[in-house]
Amino acid sequence: MQIRAAVSTGPGERFAFENLQLDEPRGDEVLVRIVATGICQTDAHARNGHLPVPQPIVLGHEGAGVVERVGPDVTDLRPGDHVVLSFQACGGCPQCLSGHPAYCEQAMPANFSGARIDGTRGVHRIGPDARPVSGHFFGQSSFATHALATRRNTVKVDRALPLELLGPLGCGFQTGAGAVLNTFSVSAGDTIAIFGVGAVGFGALMAAHLAGAATIIAVDVNPQRLALAADLGATHTVNALEHEVAKTIQEITGAGVGYVLDTTGRADMLDNAVDALRPLGRVGLVAGGAPDSVVPAAKLAFGKTVSGIVQGDAVPQLFIPRLVELFASGRFPVDRLIRFYDFDDIEAAFAAAASGEAVKPVLRMPPAEERAARP
Missing domain, CATH: 3.40.50.720 (NAD(P)-binding Rossmann-like Domain)
Incomplete structure (x- = not known):
């Protein structure tokens, strides 16, 4: 499917908004329509070349959205579920199996290689001569209208709560x-x-x-x-x-x-x-x-x-629902720390984060009908 994404093209460069092609979800993957996504210092470090990520790349790793499709091996999520996206892990190394996925042996390729753990990429520029683009940042790349995640880093949340406030629970607040x-x-x-x-x-x-x-x-x-x-x-x-x-x-x-x-x-x-x-x-x-x-x-x-x-040594499927419950009860008021920006205003949001003007900038994606009306 075709998506719209903010592509980081290199240190000192502005984000480039591009229409990209996103693969259909593979066996363990989940296609998520992004509703909102937080901006984290790790995004800034990656954009500025302080982390070993291949550019151009679609960054973003505090996504929240709605499941649109799931791969055939995903049995506990279905279209329409509200989800928060978190970090990626292999799920099979000793650290993952002992309940410490944040210390996964494959943490670097899983989160920073610009590809899936097996080296393939599910996001592409359009056209036979187009230069490659990287994705799968933290297993999501949520600076986009849609993201491919996996069952391991997708956490179902209560549909009654405002999704636009929950994305930062996947990284910054969780950490x-x-x-x-x-x-x-x-x-x-x-x-x-x-x-x-x-x-x-x-x-x-x-x-x-x-x-x-x-x-x-x-x-x-x-x-x-x-x-x-x-x-x-x-x-x-x-x-x-x-x-x-x-x-x-x-x-x-x-x-x-x-x-x-x-x-x-x-x-x-x-x-x-x-x-x-x-x-x-x-x-x-x-x-x-x-x-x-x-x-x-x-x-x-x-x-x-x-x-x-x-990542706060968290198991996202256990810890994020705990934080969601605390937020819902008023005991973890993340809403007091969030400032919203339209997706197109991503540069202003990054500037506000860098200056300290905003504690947690959150980008909100335009509604589907507004995206469809774009030239």
């Missing part, structure tokens, strides 16, 4: 909330600092509040975001431009926090994160780390640990 609830297992009375209150940081903050953490410290340089963090559950806020971060956290807690989630990827903030820990404290990194990041072994005395966290 933050999962880091707190799955990886750290934060519980009542615990102490945590969150470095960077973007979408991932806010997901973590709201989850820590839900878990009953006694001390939740939000660290950022944006006063408006810090004010919102206080409104959404932070017990303390620290402006990193005005205070010595680790020293201030130590003063607030007396002995340091049990957990630090660093979403910034900055070397100086990693140093602050380790210094802010109490004995046996844990630092989790969700943004990788700067190449010059170094943690001296002596700083890890008294049982402190630093580890990476991918």
Whole structure:
């Protein structure tokens, strides 16, 4: 079928809107009409050449939409189902089979190769002499009117809820909330600092509040975001431009926090994160780390640990419905973090994300009748 997609053509280039050809779903695949899709920093990193993705490529990995067709091997989804799309995994490696698909052995080809895990591509430019285009970003490529996903990264959700608000549960909010609830297992009375209150940081903050953490410290340089963090559950806020971060956290807690989630990827903030820990404290990194990041072994005395966290160590089919229920009950108010943009305004949405003007930009696709009327 023919779809309309925003194609990333290279660093510094504007998105190119193109009509592309999308294959019919194979055995385990699901054809989804995209209703809305979030914009994540990973999309920006891929677009800017900071991630090993082949360009030109259709990006987008926080899609939400309606199932239109399913492959013959898909028995638990049907046309008309409302779904959220998440990351891709092979489903058969030891990590996948043990309930940790975010650490899949095929994670890089499954999510960043621009193709299916077997190397084939289901999206094509039109015409015999057209240059190839890549897709299958995170197993979806949702910066398009339609996406091919698989049963492994497609999660059915309640049809009564607004789909346009649910897409970011597939990555950004899942990553933050999962880091707190799955990886750290934060519980009542615990102490945590969150470095960077973007979408991932806010997901973590709201989850820590839900878990009953006694001390939740939000660290950022944006006063408006810090004010919102206080409104959404932070017990303390620290402006990193005005205070010595680790020293201030130590003063607030007396002995340091049990957990630090660093979403910034900055070397100086990693140093602050380790210094802010109490004995046996844990630092989790969700943004990788700067190449010059170094943690001296002596700083890890008294049982402190630093580890990476991918996708909040979530099993999407289990965790996303949990987040959906929390949102529906008003306890995970992602709607307060979302700003909508028309699909055609994708450049403005990326600019708002880069400047910090919008916590979570979400692109809404035009209705089918409007798409049909386009020349």
